[in-house]
Amino acid sequence: MPETTPRNDAAAPTLDEVAAAAGVSRSTASRALNGGLRVSPSAQAAVDEAALRLGYVPNRAARSLVTRRTDSIALIIPEPDERLLSDAFIGGTLRGVGDALARTDLQLVLLLSRKNETADRIARYLRGGHVDGAVITSHHEGDELERVVAASSIPAVFVGRPFDAPRELIYTDVDNVAGARLAVEHLVARGRTRIAHIAGPQDMTAGVDRVKGWRDALSDHGLPADALVHAQFTTASGETAAAELLAAHPDVDGIFAASDTIAVGALRALAAAGRSVPGDVAIVGYDDLDAAQASTPPLTTLHNPVVELAATAVEQLLRLIDSEPGDERVTSIVFPPRLVVRGTT
Amino acid sequence: MPETTPRNDAAAPTLDEVAAAAGVSRSTASRALNGGLRVSPSAQAAVDEAALRLGYVPNRAARSLVTRRTDSIALIIPEPDERLLSDAFIGGTLRGVGDALARTDLQLVLLLSRKNETADRIARYLRGGHVDGAVITSHHEGDELERVVAASSIPAVFVGRPFDAPRELIYTDVDNVAGARLAVEHLVARGRTRIAHIAGPQDMTAGVDRVKGWRDALSDHGLPADALVHAQFTTASGETAAAELLAAHPDVDGIFAASDTIAVGALRALAAAGRSVPGDVAIVGYDDLDAAQASTPPLTTLHNPVVELAATAVEQLLRLIDSEPGDERVTSIVFPPRLVVRGTT
């Protein structure tokens, strides 16, 4: 391979060139390349051969211009979220999206929304018709994403239930209320009676729902639901909150943490306070991402099926995109919770 | 706000409509919208006003068709990588890319390459001219990404030094050899003389370089470099490898792990073996992502500036995109290592 030979494939071949090489018209070539409806076998073969030989790749912009389809979907991620940086949440989401997109030839456009211009830029982008649909993940109450998405009239699916669903927004989620109940039930079954909760951010439905489940289950058992502190979904925040909790409620013998990262922080606070786990205090976390297994001791936790959540969201979005408005096939999907028992309870 | 009023902004306004509303020709409108060169102040104002009022958003496909620019870049992530799922690596990368892209109005297209069709699909996409450039992250020796990228003649920057850089591929990286040396020096300074290494995957330059740094530093001190085991960048794998290490070299008093996730696994193996940390065995990890702080005890580690690495890669890419071939301003950038001392050494 001569090092200095100039590339002769500089310009990408156009459909015209493929058609010429195949000895057919451009339209026939186009048909052949797009499913081959109403194309003679010979023409089809000629076009296929020419396209392959020339290394033809259709120009997406040109196609998009006429089809009014972009063959791409957006994944919207509000960047300020701590989780983006701190846990494996985003990795799982990408994997799910990737899985679901694998069979299609759709492209994934990432919209990292910065704190300031969040809604505005996203709105412009969505209204600009640059994507055929959008999946929105880890959205917060104040971020206007729900409003923007609803107003854009673009097909969209949320990962995680939106705060208010004014016009039947579609979403995928895990049943966080039921999950939290499971956590508490588990602690109760282990004889715990003074069960606290370190809640996550209350501007996300996951945070709110987990509080509710905790409260409900406690109420069912006639146990007090007053030991409640708040934290972000990070280890550092969890540690602080747990210390605060121990100070205010020294008699706590069980903790349900709204995330594994928080639980890991609690583990450290407990160690610092000289309390044994699960001897003095039993802990249950939430998420079952890497942190749960990596912690010492490994965390009992509720599985958060992030990969499936994302994959299902994309599947629903795809369905939504080529469905008539009002089609009742496309619905929100809520996964049941699943408790994973390890060493902390 | 009437709930049932039909949207009248259904179709996105075109440049023609903006021009008409502003009372100028389409070309003048176009000029005004694109920097306003050779446009009278009055015309400029009229166009600006009309665009704003109509909520005009240029059609990217149409523009791209004529400018031969897509105004988007690709982020290529080989999916099989365990890290994608297990640690905060990808989150940091996205954040860096997002930061660098924030000022531009470039779009980010994500290319998750699946194990099988990796090279092929990416190659087609790159050659199709769908993006103006690409950033490639966490690539492995066998994945052909380097070849494909080089062959595509598209501007590209690697995050992490490529395996062989046949035609001066541009990359950003941290000096992993120097980092590993620092780790060993730190252990030596603490009086350790039997220093092992749990290596990462050897099909990534980071893995190879860290082994080299470890070996070099040991050699400098006249210490043996025979206690070497291999692992993936995961906690589970790290635990297994560490157990293996302890069995083969019971006299080890210091461990340099190729990642924090591995180090956390080692911590568990050590605990299982009844060895105290850092009393019996001191440990140094690598990455300084969330795992390092969350572990018990917190890990002494080498900071891996993933956010900066990604941001710098994008900046170099942008520079590369609008530079003449052969421009010597655009170079690879290697960050110096930084040791972060915590509780394990």
Add this chain to the structure above:
DNA sequence: CTGTTAGCGCTTTCAC
């Protein structure tokens, strides 16, 4: 089954 004919929305010479 095939080719001809129109554009999709935009930027860009090129005269004026």
Add this chain to the structure above:
DNA sequence: GTGAAAGCGCTAACAG
């Protein structure tokens, strides 16, 4: 400084 005209590469009627 401005508008007319051409055309980017492709698909989609529409006749044949």
